[in-house]
Amino acid sequence: MENNKSKSPSSAKGTDKTKSIKKASMKSSQLMQLFEDGLKDIYWAENALLKAIPKMIKKATSEELNEALTSHLEETKEQISRLEKVFTLIEVKAKAEKCDAMEGLIKEASEIMESCEEGSMRDAGIISAAQKVEHYEIATYGTLRQFAETLNLTEVEKLLAITLQEEKEADLKLSDVAMDAINVEASEEAA
Numbered sequence: 805m806e807n808n809k810s811k812s813p814s815s816a817k818g819t820d821k822t823k824s825i826k827k828a829s830m831k832s833s834q835l836m837q838l839f840e841d842g843l844k845d846i847y848w849a850e851n852a853l854l855k856a857i858p859k860m861i862k863k864a865t866s867e868e869l870n871e872a873l874t875s876h877l878e879e880t881k882e883q884i885s886r887l888e889k890v891f892t893l894i895e896v897k898a899k900a901e902k903c904d905a906m907e908g909l910i911k912e913a914s915e916i917m918e919s920c921e922e923g924s925m926r927d928a929g930i931i932s933a934a935q936k937v938e939h940y941e942i943a944t945y946g947t948l949r950q951f952a953e954t955l956n957l958t959e960v961e962k963l964l965a966i967t968l969q970e971e972k973e974a975d976l977k978l979s980d981v982a983m984d985a986i987n988v989e990a991s992e993e994a995a
């Protein structure tokens with residue numbers, strides 16, 4: 805009798821447990837899908853930047869901006885191969901899926917470059933466009949890193965964290981370039 809009593813609630817618990825395990829695994833497979841979609845999106849975006857950054861370098865006047873963009877171009881190549889490592893780790897074929905947001909940001913950048921005259925104004929335009937790109941990448945890698953952590957993909961999470969840090973530093977570097985340019989202009993005006 806006692807056995808039966810104790811059996812009944814525990815088997816009910818067992819059913820609940822099975823349900824919650826099923827629910828959790830459904831959630832994690834949906835999260836995995838979101839994660840893969842996000843990776844394909846940023847893979848497209850990074851490859852698009854590989855073509856867009858050289859155009860920005862050509863249009864930049866200040867040496868400092870030129871250097872910042874050139875070093876970020878090198879980082880972008882590294883970031884692409886890091887993403888390919890991530891795809892390998894999760895055993896998914898590396899595939900780029902068009903990122904409408906990045907396409908828009910790159911389009912905006914080329915419009916700014918066309919509409920500004922060569923010199924400090926065009927540099928300011930390039931910096932503002934490049935920082936929008938960086939902020940998009942920071943948001944994306946921040947989310948993907950978090951997803952990887954939730955999915956217990958430790959190695960993947962480490963790789964994404966490296967890229968996230970690079971994007972943050974690239975953004976700070978662009979802010980420094982902008983500040984220096986403003987300071988130079990201000991000192992020229994004062995002279």
Ligand SMILES: [Fe+2]
Binds near residue numbers: 941
């Ligand atoms: Fe990037």
